[in-house]
Amino acid sequence: MSAQPGAYDEALGRAREHALAWLGSLGTRPVGPRADADTLAELFSGPLPESPTPAASVVDELAALAEPGLMAMPSGRFFGWVIGGTLPAALAADWLVSAWDQNAAMRFATPATAAAEEAAGAWVLDLLGLPSGSDVGFTTGATMANFVGLAAGRQWVLERVGWNVSRDGLSGSPRVRVFVGEERHAVMDLALRYLGLGEPIAVAADAQGRLDPRALAAAMQDGEGPAIVCLQAGNLHSGAFDPMTAAIRVAREHHAWVHVDGAFGLWAAASPTYRGLVAGVERGRLVGDRRAQDPQRAL
Ligand SMILES: Cc1ncc(COP(=O)(O)O)c(C=O)c1O
Numbered sequence: 001m002s003a004q005p006g007a008y009d010e011a012l013g014r015a016r017e018h019a020l021a022w023l024g025s026l027g028t029r030p031v032g033p034r035a036d037a038d039t040l041a042e043l044f045s046g047p048l049p050e051s052p053t054p055a056a057s058v059v060d061e062l063a064a065l066a067e068p069g070l071m072a073m074p075s076g077r078f079f080g081w082v083i084g085g086t087l088p089a090a091l092a093a094d095w096l097v098s099a100w101d102q103n104a105a106m107r108f109a110t111p112a113t114a115a116a117e118e119a120a121g122a123w124v125l126d127l128l129g130l131p132s133g134s135d136v137g138f139t140t141g142a143t144m145a146n147f148v149g150l151a152a153g154r155q156w157v158l159e160r161v162g163w164n165v166s167r168d169g170l171s172g173s174p175r176v177r178v179f180v181g182e183e184r185h186a187v188m189d190l191a192l193r194y195l196g197l198g199e200p201i202a203v204a205a206d207a208q209g210r211l212d213p214r215a216l217a218a219a220m221q222d223g224e225g226p227a228i229v230c231l232q233a234g235n236l237h238s239g240a241f242d243p244m245t246a247a248i249r250v251a252r253e254h255h256a257w258v259h260v261d262g263a264f265g266l267w268a269a270a271s272p273t274y275r276g277l278v279a280g281v282e283r284g285r286l287v288g289d290r291r292a293q294d295p296q297r298a299l
Pocket of ligand 1: 081
């Protein structure tokens, strides 16, 4: 149960002030944190308070304790990984969503969140040039997005050899061969482990981390059975893209499911300048099209 509406005023006001101070500091503050996690852990710890602390004081205390341990990731001077800053509308909407506090699992119970999600999903498909009927799911990040995509692939390739993984699990199932480039992101291995698919078969990549389609062909030739080919749109270190068209052609020849880790690189599809980097992905995505029952047509 929520507190009385007025009880939020001061705490939210203080959060707004701290947020604006933080955003205002991004242009000039040092990018790196001034204190390490162990030092901060000492400050954050201490005995669990015996009595309540006023809400606004909780916000003030949190802001003061966290301040030296924050990395200026949204700043234009942060060049680590591929993390972007938030946009004003997105940040404000995020606050609103927290205030609404919807358990958005069911369409009938929280229709506004369902509608917003569906609209956002349709826009993403439009931006990325994907078929309007594609399924869309929002995940916590690319690790879980890869997990979900690979789960769909696992289901499909096993179904094609007459194994119902939803009903029968993986015990006793045909082995699924999963091919990845040597320079795939480490979370691919993690997702495959979560899915009980074990270690992937690593295929040689060039100096920029692009999978070599000839090496893929040789590796796929060396064995048979259900197969998944994992491609990468955007290498975290070099920005390079796997050669989609050539690799997908190889996967087709072996009736494999094609999975694309598009963590950040798939956004190239939204840019007229860079969309050539993901050209051919549409041939892979048809592999996952539920409506294409005929594997030859699907591939
Ligand atoms: C290509 C690629 N795949 C997967 C990931 C993992 O993403 P996340 O941290 O959102 O789970 C990253 C992160 O940078 C990435 O660059």
